[in-house]
Amino acid sequence: MEHVSLFIKNVNVFNSYLKKFVKADVSVLNGKFYYIDRKQNTPFQADKVVDADGMYMIPGFVDIHMHIESSMTTPVPFGNCVAQYGVTTLVSEPHEIANVKGVRGILEMISAAKNAPIDIFYGIPSSVPSTNEMLETTGGSINYQDMKHLLSEKDVVCVGEIMNYRKIIQENELEITKFLEYLHEEYPGYVIEGHCPSLVDLELAKFLYLGINGDHTEHALEEVRQRMENGMFFEIQNKMVKPEILKYICENHLYEYCCFVTDDTMADVLHEKGQLNYVVERALSVGFPLEYAIYCATYTPCQRMHLYDRGVIAPGKLADFQLLRDPSVLKPAYVYKNGLEIFSEDFAEKEFVSYAFPEDFYRSVQLPAITLKDFQVPLPAALSPDCTEVTVRVMEIHSDRTQTTEKLVTMPVKRGKLQWQESGCLLAMVIERHGKNGNIGYGFMTGAGLKTGTAATTYFHDHHNLFVVGDNPSDMFFAVNRLRELQGGILTVKDGTVLSELELPVCGILSEKSVEEIACSLKRVRESLEELGYEHNNPIMSLGTLGLPVSPALKITDKGLIDVKNGRITDLIIQ
Numbered sequence: 284m285e286h287v288s289l290f291i292k293n294v295n296v297f298n299s300y301l302k303k304f305v306k307a308d309v310s311v312l313n314g315k316f317y318y319i320d321r322k323q324n325t326p327f328q329a330d331k332v333v334d335a336d337g338m339y340m341i342p343g344f345v346d347i348h349m350h351i352e353s354s355m356t357t358p359v360p361f362g363n364c365v366a367q368y369g370v371t372t373l374v375s376e377p378h379e380i381a382n383v384k385g386v387r388g389i390l391e392m393i394s395a396a397k398n399a400p401i402d403i404f405y406g407i408p409s410s411v412p413s414t415n416e417m418l419e420t421t422g423g424s425i426n427y428q429d430m431k432h433l434l435s436e437k438d439v440v441c442v443g444e445i446m447n448y449r450k451i452i453q454e455n456e457l458e459i460t461k462f463l464e465y466l467h468e469e470y471p472g473y474v475i476e477g478h479c480p481s482l483v484d485l486e487l488a489k490f491l492y493l494g495i496n497g498d499h500t501e502h503a504l505e506e507v508r509q510r511m512e513n514g515m516f517f518e519i520q521n522k523m524v525k526p527e528i529l530k531y532i533c534e535n536h537l538y539e540y541c542c543f544v545t546d547d548t549m550a551d552v553l554h555e556k557g558q559l560n561y562v563v564e565r566a567l568s569v570g571f572p573l574e575y576a577i578y579c580a581t582y583t584p585c586q587r588m589h590l591y592d593r594g595v596i597a598p599g600k601l602a603d604f605q606l607l608r609d610p611s612v613l614k615p616a617y618v619y620k621n622g623l624e625i626f627s628e629d630f631a632e633k634e635f636v637s638y639a640f641p642e643d644f645y646r647s648v649q650l651p652a653i654t655l656k657d658f659q660v661p662l663p664a665a666l667s668p669d670c671t672e673v674t675v676r677v678m679e680i681h682s683d684r685t686q687t688t689e690k691l692v693t694m695p696v697k698r699g700k701l702q703w704q705e706s707g708c709l710l711a712m713v714i715e716r717h718g719k720n721g722n723i724g725y726g727f728m729t730g731a732g733l734k735t736g737t738a739a740t741t742y743f744h745d746h747h748n749l750f751v752v753g754d755n756p757s758d759m760f761f762a763v764n765r766l767r768e769l770q771g772g773i774l775t776v777k778d779g780t781v782l783s784e785l786e787l788p789v790c791g792i793l794s795e796k797s798v799e800e801i802a803c804s805l806k807r808v809r810e811s812l813e814e815l816g817y818e819h820n821n822p823i824m825s826l827g828t829l830g831l832p833v834s835p836a837l838k839i840t841d842k843g844l845i846d847v848k849n850g851r852i853t854d855l856i857i858q
């Protein structure tokens with residue numbers, strides 16, 4: 284009688300090739316599937332025998348486009364959390380920490396994932412900084428040589444999303460362009476992820492011509508159609524779970540050319556709703572067929588990333604799987620990785636040992652000396668002493684998207700000082716915190732954002748300088764100093780009192796606490812923002828992307844106001 288590590292009997296096995304469930308016994312040897320016995324008559328001597336009693340076995344979920352830093356947690360607690368949702372493999376793109384610590388940040392994230400209960404692979408950040416040093420100051424950058432170095436890391440499997448999508452299709456001297464040329468020569472067929480919202484027709488063709496053949500961003504149906512009909516692999520995140528999109532995929536049997544991903548998942552959403560399972564459940568709710576939904580959350584993402592050793596229950600493949608009581612309810616009773624149980628509904632989340640980052644990662648908020656006087660917006664030197672009002676460019680926030688629009692607002696001037704509090708707008712400032720130049724960028728905010736009080740954060744895409752916005756300079760000053768004490772975080776303040784606070788001491792963007800603990804604090808920050816008037820379906824993401832100079836239309840960095848469309852600094856005050 285043959286000996287195996289694990290023997291699971293009486294289970295309904297999802298066959299990825301047939302795309303249906305079959306009754307079988309399953310044996311596992313040395314962390315890999317050994318035999319899927321549909322006849323159920325082959326005896327084995329096993330170290331462990333499990334009677335599944337008719338439960339359903341599906342492969343572990345595989346999320347190939349996501350950012351661990353979006354959860355504001357570190358790799359081990361993140362992996363510990365998502366294991367309970369049936370996720371056994373991730374491909375994370377760490378451009379957030381790269382903007383703070385460069386290639387060192389990426390290598391530390393790779394090292395920090397070693398003790399996670401699941402497999403965490405990484406993509407090479409291709410756009411760090413997201414624009415250039417003329418428009419934003421970052422703590423680190425990734426150049427051509429850094430990309431080549433990262434290519435040699437065994438846990439790196441792709442080039443992460445290329446975000447400067449309009450510039451790369453023009454004549455340019457971008458570092459990523461040099462790297463793509465190198466890849467085409469030395470590593471033809473290497474996986475290259477894209478980020479190209481709104482590109483269509485000839486511009487889309489130019490993007491694809493460069494070998495960038497994957498996209499995960501939000502699109503209208505025509506944009507999705509053009510991508511898939513031109514051979515682009517489409518990654519369906521939560522925002523794209525729309526009836527017309529899924530109907531198009533189903534009607535044209537395009538399952539081989541798409542998968543489900545999460546992209547960004549905040550800790551509170553992760554704790555309350557789940558991770559990739561949540562996206563798949565939503566797809567099921569709008570009519571995506573169950574068997575194909577499983578297929579596109581397991582098999583097709585592995586094919587996309589050339590992870591051919593997993594994503595399917597078959598001999599020789601990694602024994603990464605979930606046991607479900609009901610396949611239409613994606614709540615696993617058990618989750619196995621390499622044939623070992625990593626989650627059981629009968630037990631609480633396993634404890635984890637925190638990874639010790641280098642000491643300077645905990646001292647990354649290096650602010651210049653700030654006084655209350657810095658919260659007075661400087662007027663142009665050429666302004667007439669008799670001037671009584673000026674026209675100011677203001678970022679207008681919208682409740683349904685992270686893109687802003689430019690709004691022109693008239694503000695009074697008295698005794699040479701801008702009386703912005705009389706305008707109904709809030710003062711916004713970005714303070715360079717990487718210890719490089721001490722820049723302060725000034726702007727104003729209106730619309731669906733904060734109406735009163737102060738919010739401040741060092742989690743500020745992608746450069747992660749310190750952002751503060753408020754209606755009271757004293758509260759803003761207090762908030763900045765509080766973040767200096769915490770060495771990073773996100774908080775709200777009113778009348779000299781902290782209303783809510785999440786400490787992020789690792790590079791000013793991550794916490795080493797459990798996802799549940801982070802979720803609790805983050806939820807309170809979210810609620811506080813809403814209590815202070817923020818009207819948005821994700822106020823934390825809206826706040827955190829006000830400094831992203833590749834997202835239209837008017838954003839703010841330590842360099843000042845950025846005209847995103849034209850890629851340049853623009854005047855705050857129009858004379």
